[in-house]
Amino acid sequence: MFFIFCPLLNLGHALKRGIIRRRMNDKFLKPYNPAGTESRIYDLWEKSGYFNPDNLPARHKNPFCIVLPPPNATGTLHIGGSLMTVIQDIIVRYKRMVGFKTLWLPGTDHAAIATNAKVEKILYKEEGKSRHDIGREDFVAKVEKFVEENRGALRHQISKMGTSLDWSREAFTFDEKRNLAVRTAFKKMYDAGLIYRGTRIINWDPKGQTTISDDEIVYEEREAKLYTFKYSSDFPIAISTTRPETKLGDTAVAVHPDDERYKKFVGQTFKVNFAGAELQIKVVADESVDMEFGTGALGVTPAHSSLDAEIAKRHNLPSIQVINEYAKISLPIPGLEGEKTISAREKIVDWLKKEGLLIAEENIVQNISTAERTGGIIEPLPKLQWFVDVNKKVSERKNKSLKELMYNAVASGEIKILPERFDKEYFNWINNLHDWNISRQLWYGHRIPVWYRENDTYVGVDKPAGDGWVQDEDTLDTWFSSGLWTFSALGWPEKTPDLETYHPTDILETGYDIIFFWVARMILMSEFILGEIPFRTVYLHGLVRNERGEKLSKSLGDNIDPVSIGEQYGTDALRMALIVGVGPGSDSKLGNDKLKAYKNFANKVWNIARYVLSQENQGELKKELVEEFDTMAKDITVDMDNFRFYLAAEKIYHYIWHRLADEILEESKKDPSLLPTTYYLLQNSLKLLHPFMPFITEEIWSELPIKNKKMLMIENWPFDSAQGKPV
RNA sequence: GCGGGCUUAGCUCAGUUGGUUAGAGCGGCUGUUUUACACACAGUAGGCCGGGGGUUCGAAUCCCUCAGCCCGCACCA
Numbered sequence A: 001m002f003f004i005f006c007p008l009l010n011l012g013h014a015l016k017r018g019i020i021r022r023r024m025n026d027k028f029l030k031p032y033n034p035a036g037t038e039s040r041i042y043d044l045w046e047k048s049g050y051f052n053p054d055n056l057p058a059r060h061k062n063p064f065c066i067v068l069p070p071p072n073a074t075g076t077l078h079i080g081g082s083l084m085t086v087i088q089d090i091i092v093r094y095k096r097m098v099g100f101k102t103l104w105l106p107g108t109d110h111a112a113i114a115t116n117a118k119v120e121k122i123l124y125k126e127e128g129k130s131r132h133d134i135g136r137e138d139f140v141a142k143v144e145k146f147v148e149e150n151r152g153a154l155r156h157q158i159s160k161m162g163t164s165l166d167w168s169r170e171a172f173t174f175d176e177k178r179n180l181a182v183r184t185a186f187k188k189m190y191d192a193g194l195i196y197r198g199t200r201i202i203n204w205d206p207k208g209q210t211t212i213s214d215d216e217i218v219y220e221e222r223e224a225k226l227y228t229f230k231y232s233s234d235f236p237i238a239i240s241t242t243r244p245e246t247k248l249g250d251t252a253v254a255v256h257p258d259d260e261r262y263k264k265f266v267g268q269t270f271k272v273n274f275a276g277a278e279l280q281i282k283v284v285a286d287e288s289v290d291m292e293f294g295t296g297a298l299g300v301t302p303a304h305s306s307l308d309a310e311i312a313k314r315h316n317l318p319s320i321q322v323i324n325e326y327a328k329i330s331l332p333i334p335g336l337e338g339e340k341t342i343s344a345r346e347k348i349v350d351w352l353k354k355e356g357l358l359i360a361e362e363n364i365v366q367n368i369s370t371a372e373r374t375g376g377i378i379e380p381l382p383k384l385q386w387f388v389d390v391n392k393k394v395s396e397r398k399n400k401s402l403k404e405l406m407y408n409a410v411a412s413g414e415i416k417i418l419p420e421r422f423d424k425e426y427f428n429w430i431n432n433l434h435d436w437n438i439s440r441q442l443w444y445g446h447r448i449p450v451w452y453r454e455n456d457t458y459v460g461v462d463k464p465a466g467d468g469w470v471q472d473e474d475t476l477d478t479w480f481s482s483g484l485w486t487f488s489a490l491g492w493p494e495k496t497p498d499l500e501t502y503h504p505t506d507i508l509e510t511g512y513d514i515i516f517f518w519v520a521r522m523i524l525m526s527e528f529i530l531g532e533i534p535f536r537t538v539y540l541h542g543l544v545r546n547e548r549g550e551k552l553s554k555s556l557g558d559n560i561d562p563v564s565i566g567e568q569y570g571t572d573a574l575r576m577a578l579i580v581g582v583g584p585g586s587d588s589k590l591g592n593d594k595l596k597a598y599k600n601f602a603n604k605v606w607n608i609a610r611y612v613l614s615q616e617n618q619g620e621l622k623k624e625l626v627e628e629f630d631t632m633a634k635d636i637t638v639d640m641d642n643f644r645f646y647l648a649a650e651k652i653y654h655y656i657w658h659r660l661a662d663e664i665l666e667e668s669k670k671d672p673s674l675l676p677t678t679y680y681l682l683q684n685s686l687k688l689l690h691p692f693m694p695f696i697t698e699e700i701w702s703e704l705p706i707k708n709k710k711m712l713m714i715e716n717w718p719f720d721s722a723q724g725k726p727v
Numbered sequence B: 001g002c003g004g005g006c007u008u009a010g011c012u013c014a015g016u017u018g019g020u021u022a023g024a025g026c027g028g029c030u031g032u033u034u035u036a037c038a039c040a041c042a043g044u045a046g047g048c049c050g051g052g053g054g055u056u057c058g059a060a061u062c063c064c065u066c067a068g069c070c071c072g073c074a075c076c077a
Helices: A002-029 A034-048 A079-098 A112-127 A136-160 A176-191 A244-249 A306-315 A341-355 A402-411 A422-431 A478-482 A497-502 A512-529 A562-569 A571-579 A592-613 A623-641 A645-670 A672-689 A694-701
Strands: A063-067 A101-105 A195-205 A210-212 A217-229 A239-241 A252-255 A269-274 A277-285 A297-300 A358-371 A379-388 A416-418 A450-453 A456-459 A505-511 A535-541
Touching: A002 A592, A034 A562, A034 A571, A034 A694, A063 A079, A063 A497, A079 A101, A079 A136, A079 A505, A079 A535, A079 A562, A079 A571, A079 A645, A101 A497, A112 A136, A112 A478, A136 A562, A176 A195, A176 A456, A176 A478, A176 A512, A195 A306, A195 A358, A217 A341, A239 A244, A239 A297, A244 A341, A252 A306, A277 A306, A297 A306, A341 A358, A402 A422, A402 A512, A416 A422, A422 A512, A478 A512, A505 A512, A512 A535, A562 A571, A562 A592, A571 A592, A571 A645, A571 A694, A592 A645, A592 A672, A592 A694, A623 A645, A623 A672, A645 A672, A672 A694
Parallel strands: A063 A101, A063 A505, A252 A277, A416 A535, A505 A535
Antiparallel strands: A195 A210, A195 A379, A217 A239, A217 A358, A252 A297, A269 A277, A450 A456
């Protein structure tokens, strides 16, 4: 038997090899076809199970973790989102190859305010109705349906980028577990005295019908008129304002204590009739008044300006609300009640002119506050809301306030922000930080875990026992749940093995535009709730702009769809085009030239493989060429370890094309003794290139004649930076 | 008002801690349709590294200053 089988076996081997070679050559005869390759390769990766760190081979011991900044469930992945996934996938694939037990955890964000706004828009467009027309329950159901549809599409788009995410751990900021995390966090903060309810001047968005935080305000410069006038002919002091309609709620005029012009009036109260409103105006002296501005006297409107509210508090002045939630006059004054602020302003200016009270009218440029999501003009209003106290000292955190905890995490160097210049912006933001308004009058979002019954208030993780408890109507700022993301995604408040293993996470990679919204809030939450940092390094990427350098905006219709670009040029090419030459924090431009260049590069790599694999590959290696490669591999490894992916990508590109292909391969045509070396160099170059161009490298790798071959995605990185030598 | 960034080849941008003749992609020009690749190859032109001053043996790189563009925060009566 043995005697007969042996030659047969050999023949079988030879035949098999011949078949493999012929099949391979067929594939390699045509230019690289990403469309036909990418989904097949992605399936292979998923089936391998290696996206899940639990399935990685034994050498992957030390944990490494990135949580994906969850894209908004409102819509489709935009090009900025794909830049984010590409940078992270590069890091994660590199770390996995190096030998870390690598977890990259995916998720989506319910993005309360954005999703509300989006569905409200759709509802209005399709049915001509507002959310109030259909009611809370129906509206929330509509939003949930919308979100579910979008989440599936998002998952598909994200995986199209080649992302090696562990989908088995996917989380959603508004699923059961995350909702429990939010309620638990709220309760914990409330108990520590960090969350309180109070009436403050808040930013009201009349368009979105909700309060928003200071960070959700976008300032726009607009032309405005500054009016100088007296309330009435018998009032001694003139004041200036751009908003005469708010003056219906004035209760004082504030002057500087050193202002000689007005000293004699300080302490006096005047009764005036201002445009139909009976006002009692007290003259007070306050340091905050700028003597140089306008008349040096400030009409104090405690209900509609936070600065004025502070003055009012110091001088114990009453507050009269003039404007309601619909940005209309709420005072019962004939001719003004129910008027929009702008028309009320015109009427009052007319009245001032008629009465001869208007002293001056000048054009100025003013910063106007608008709501980031809806564009509505912000109306400062007094309202009962929930806040996070950022200045209160927390006993269980060494008597530090949230501000201090946030500040120290970065100032101590425990958290490193890249690029470093964002440190200053971060510190500056903290120094100007006020209490965080976390309640929203939106319907979709985490409901505030507070219940009321008559005069009782209950704050807890679950509804209290007994009848008659009514839950607070408001929902939480979406960034409240986002702030918990690094640990809620890992299973907190449950003490999960994942939480134990992977928190603090290693890198937080996101756009610099949400450093305050999100990065700072995550530090706040993690520092208070867990008493540790949420991540060690923050890597901030910039905006992707179009070829003309303009900011991409969906409304202008020039949004670049990453999936269709991937289909057109290949995802590997898109990844390179997004990453090469783009350092942290700097904006980049994506144009066809760049995409074409890397599509060509993919084809180049393809043809190198085709040529090398058609040649002899057994034999001695040329020592100098191996050493040269090792030097480059070391250089690239140092770049990778120092977050210079943009340089590393360029270096491997340059080596493969202009050194390996143009010089070494050409030389090997004259000197066939180099052929085994070219095979060796190709093999190792594929490893270095894999984090950047995972699809084509894995595809070529699958054709290499290696015994007991592993997938390229878990191959050893060719340089060991810990040992300082080639692997 | 406070803080930050950018200005390098025709275009878009790299240039890591100061160190030989400053790089890439695209574009231009001249060749090559050679059996890995025309999605290619060989070659070539093109830069007082925004202006000025300083430190240094040496500056695109560090310091000062001026100009233009951009961004964040604050003010906004």
